[in-house]
Amino acid sequence: MKAAVRxxxxxxxDLTIKELDIPTPKDDEVLIRVHATTANRTDCHVLSGKPFVMxxxxxxxxxxxxxxxTDFTGEIAATGSAVxxxxxxxxxMGFGGAFTCGSHAQYFLLPELKATRAMVTMPANLNYEQAAACLEGAVWASMQVLGSKPQAGxxxxxxGASGAIGCAYVQFFKSYGVSxxxxxxxxxxxxxxxxGAExxxxxxxxxxxxxxxxxDMIFDAVGKTTFVKCKKLLKKNGIFGSSNGAINFLWILVTPLFGGKKVVFHFSIKIREALEFTKGLxxxxxxxxxxxxxxxxxxxxEAFTYVASGQKIGNVIIKMD
Incomplete structure (x- = not known):
């Protein structure tokens, strides 16, 4: 199999394409044949090791x-005897989390327990490339939207609405009847x-x-603005969220203590819940x-270089076949 290796x-x-052996699943593992994935902002952080705390x-x-x-669409190629x-x-289709699952390869393994938490069956109305464009950005956005419980009206x-996370935010809010x-x-x-933007x-x-x-809500999908800059745009009990929790970290801790306008970053929404929400829509x-x-x-x-330029619209797909 081919894989991008660093x-x-x-x-x-620093990425090199290498020929590797197809891995064999253990008793509790599934082997996934990847048809499509993405190069995305999460991957860029994993590749560079920045911010250092990662x-x-x-x-x-x-x-x-x-x-x-971090994300993938494909099919189950083999299963362990206990799966x-x-x-x-x-x-x-699935999202393996912020710290990589190894999906920039034609095949990779996941333990069954993690697989049940990190992937769902694909919608029948999308092909592999289309489904890959509904994962990383959509997962991050859906976690914040579901956690914020928006109301119609x-x-x-x-x-930063035109990136992968931003495009997902716009559609998710629209589905709730939010302007x-x-x-x-x-x-x-x-x-x-x-x-759906008005x-x-x-x-x-x-x-x-x-x-x-x-x-009622302001969400920074690219992590380039702050609560301080946006605070005056919020209603009395409005909320602010950012894909860059680091620059707003203190506000995340402090603002919920005093009522009124606050900064949020929702950790409680599980990946599978986020995937099922997107799949339903x-x-x-x-x-x-x-x-x-x-x-x-x-x-x-080349795909990573383009993503790192900050100019992409929506998603950049890596086709594995």
């Missing part, structure tokens, strides 16, 4: 995992409106913090995958 923390150019989980000076990759939850041929602002303002470049306005703010031409609306036609580019595995370094 021996150190570093840049996309290395507490991935290896302090040298990465424990030589093959990265009962899956059978050969099942079409699945509320107003939400999504900053969405998308902050992005005007070139993406048509896409944002097609996903108002567009072009951050390159105007200061979004001077908007005259007040919001896909099957109802209320969530559509947004794909920017598709690369073959041999070009995965």
């Amino acid at each position: 021996t150190k923390y570093g840049l996309p150019g 290395r507490l989980f991935t290896g302090l000076f040298k990465p424990r995992a030589s093959i990265i990759g 009962q939850s899956f059978k050969v041929g099942d079409k699945v 509320q107003k939400a602002m999504v900053y 969405v303002t998308a902050v992005c470049r005007m070139e993406q306005a048509a896409l944002m409106r097609s996903l 108002k567009i703010i072009d951050y390159t031409k105007q200061d979004f913090t001077k908007d005259d609306e007040r919001y 896909i099957e109802k036609g209320e969530f559509v995958p947004v794909i920017d580019r598709t690369y073959p595995l041999d070009k995965i370094a």
Whole structure:
């Protein structure tokens, strides 16, 4: 099998495509044949080992995992003798968590227990590449949306709305009947409106913090703004969330203690719950995958370079076949 392999923390150019043996599942493991995955922001952090605190989980000076990759679509290729939850041929999609599951390979293994928590069967109305565009960004966004319990008629602002996480936020809020303002470049306005945004703010031409609306929720999908900057845009009991918990960490701890406006980062939503939520919307036609580019595995370094540029719209797919 082919796999993208690294021996150190570093840049996309440090990835090498190698031929490896297909692993054999132990009694409690499933072997997944990967058809598609993504190069995403989570993978970029795992690849670089930054922020440094991530290395507490991935290896302090040298990465424990030589093959990265956090999400996947594919099929069960083999099962261990004790596995009962899956059978050969099942079409699945999943998200292995923030610290990699090794899905940037044509085959990889998961223990059955982790597999039951990290993947679901694929919706019948999507192909492998489309389903791969409904994973990493959608999982992060759905955790925050489900944890925030939005109500129909509320107003939400999504900053950085055109990325994988942002596109998911817009669609999730729309499914709840929330009025969405998308902050992005005007070139993406048509896409944002097609996903459900009612108002567009072009951050390159105007200061979004001077908007005259007040919001129940503001979510920063790219981790580039702060609670302090956005606080005045929130209603009395409004909430602010960010994909970069580090720059708002103190506020996450402090603001819930005093009532009123607060910063949230919801950890309690499980990955499978997030996947099932997204899958349900896909099957109802209320969530559509947004794909920017598709690369073959041999070009995965180019894919990472593009993702790291910060210019991608939606998802960047890695096709494994």
